[in-house]
Amino acid sequence: MRAGPDHIREFPEATARFSLVMLPYLAYMARKRQKANDLGPAAPSGCKDDRMPLLPESLAMKDDVASWRRHLHAQPELLYDVHQTAEFVADKLRQFGCDEVVTGIGRTGVVGLIRGRPGSNGPTIGLRADMDALPVTETSGVAWASRTAGRMHACGHDGHTAMLLGAASQLAQSRNFNGSVAVIFQPAEEGGAGGREMVRDGMMERFGIASVYGMHNLPGLPVGDFAIRKGPIMAATDEFILTIRGRSGHAAMPHNTIDPIVAGSAIVAGLQMIAARNADPLESVVVSVTKFNAGFAHNVIPDEAKLAGTVRSLTTAMRDFAERRLGEIVRGIAAAHGAEVDVRYIRNYPVTFNHADETVVAADAAASVAGDDHVERETAPMMGGEDFSYMLESRPGAFIFIGNGDSSGLHSSSYDFNDDAIPHGVSYWVKLAESVLPL
Ligand SMILES: [Zn+2]
Ligand SMILES: [Zn+2]
Numbered sequence: 001m002r003a004g005p006d007h008i009r010e011f012p013e014a015t016a017r018f019s020l021v022m023l024p025y026l027a028y029m030a031r032k033r034q035k036a037n038d039l040g041p042a043a044p045s046g047c048k049d050d051r052m053p054l055l056p057e058s059l060a061m062k063d064d065v066a067s068w069r070r071h072l073h074a075q076p077e078l079l080y081d082v083h084q085t086a087e088f089v090a091d092k093l094r095q096f097g098c099d100e101v102v103t104g105i106g107r108t109g110v111v112g113l114i115r116g117r118p119g120s121n122g123p124t125i126g127l128r129a130d131m132d133a134l135p136v137t138e139t140s141g142v143a144w145a146s147r148t149a150g151r152m153h154a155c156g157h158d159g160h161t162a163m164l165l166g167a168a169s170q171l172a173q174s175r176n177f178n179g180s181v182a183v184i185f186q187p188a189e190e191g192g193a194g195g196r197e198m199v200r201d202g203m204m205e206r207f208g209i210a211s212v213y214g215m216h217n218l219p220g221l222p223v224g225d226f227a228i229r230k231g232p233i234m235a236a237t238d239e240f241i242l243t244i245r246g247r248s249g250h251a252a253m254p255h256n257t258i259d260p261i262v263a264g265s266a267i268v269a270g271l272q273m274i275a276a277r278n279a280d281p282l283e284s285v286v287v288s289v290t291k292f293n294a295g296f297a298h299n300v301i302p303d304e305a306k307l308a309g310t311v312r313s314l315t316t317a318m319r320d321f322a323e324r325r326l327g328e329i330v331r332g333i334a335a336a337h338g339a340e341v342d343v344r345y346i347r348n349y350p351v352t353f354n355h356a357d358e359t360v361v362a363a364d365a366a367a368s369v370a371g372d373d374h375v376e377r378e379t380a381p382m383m384g385g386e387d388f389s390y391m392l393e394s395r396p397g398a399f400i401f402i403g404n405g406d407s408s409g410l411h412s413s414s415y416d417f418n419d420d421a422i423p424h425g426v427s428y429w430v431k432l433a434e435s436v437l438p439l
């Protein structure tokens with residue numbers, strides 16, 4: 001069954017969550033594939049090197065969407081504390097005439113439901129944006145810069161939210177689809193697992209969502225371009241905290257101590273073995289030690305050293321392997337130094353895993369907006385993480401990147417979302433909904 005050998009192999013626990021709503025959806029996707037095969041190969045576009053024309057409605061609303069985006073940019077909110085943003089979103093969705101607007105899902109998430117043409121009997125799809133900002137002080141110097149020191153939309157979630165609002169407005173107006181569209185606005189993407197919280201709150205069942213799609217801007221990718229791939233597109237993001245306990249003493253008499261700094265240094269070097277010597281070189285894994293705190297005086301060997309860091313992987317097998325090797329290496333080296341060690345390994349976001357059929361649908365929708373030459377269908381996966389992964393564990397779907405042009409990098413204090421991407425993103429959402437749910 002298409003539900004997915006890949007998906008199930010990666011996430012066996014997810015199979016239990018496939019509710020009855022999935023069966024009609026799977027049959028529907030099979031019929032859609034058959035229909036596409038019957039039509040034969042797509043005709044040549046005739047404008048191979050040119051971008052496709054954007055939806056006129058998306059172009060016309062660019063200034064409105066940009067003004068919402070800049071409004072959100074100026075008042076960034078963190079994690080689940082996105083009350084003003086959620087209120088702004090819910091107000092807009094009500095103005096657009098969404099059939100249902102539900103707030104407080106996954107604490108502060110918002111979902112708007114838009115039903116298609118009267119008599120629609122197609123499935124419901126979810127389109128997701130994130131609303132939260134980062135604890136960064138903005139240095140961009142733009143007129144709409146954050147008004148709050150220590151908070152900033154440095155990942156472009158202001159742009160994601162505004163673009164999905166633009167699409168909701170168009171979809172509520174046109175109703176040019178057979179089924180329903182749930183526009184999902186989640187809190188706490190930046191480390192708070194707001195996506196998981198919305199899934200746990202029963203969002204998928206409540207709205208009968210059969211498949212889900214996400215989008216993130218990408219600095220360095222030209223505006224108007226898209227990038228996607230089947231399978232893992234972003235990494236699992238795990239965290240470790242090591243407490244090494246030795247025996248303190250005089251720095252001039254190290255033989256009477258157990259030096260946790262020397263043990264810790266050996267551990268930092270030893271952990272490089274996981275990626276460099278233990279893992280298959282054709283697989284991906286990152287192990288980075290990012291904190292090393294110990295000591296307080298130049299002539300005292302301390303009792304304790306604390307290390308922390310992150311492990312990134314693209315498959316469950318590699319994730320399990322890296323966790324096991326990390327424990328073995330850390331305990332082995334600590335023992336060789338006569339030190340004790342406490343290992344805390346925390347599994348954060350899972351792998352963001354794009355399902356095969358939905359990836360093709362998403363890439364085709366992007367190509368209908370951008371032109372084939374502007375959609376990279378086999379982009380390299382990234383070792384950053386995304387909590388849209390939890391929604392993809394719960395339902396089939398796909399996550400796509402949209403170009404942010406030559407901007408500062410994500411999470412940089414000088415970053416700004418590129419408003420020129422707005423008509424491309426809005427058109428993508430609308431085309432996607434219309435192609436997954438054709439009349
Ligand atoms: Zn981010
Ligand atoms: Zn982000």
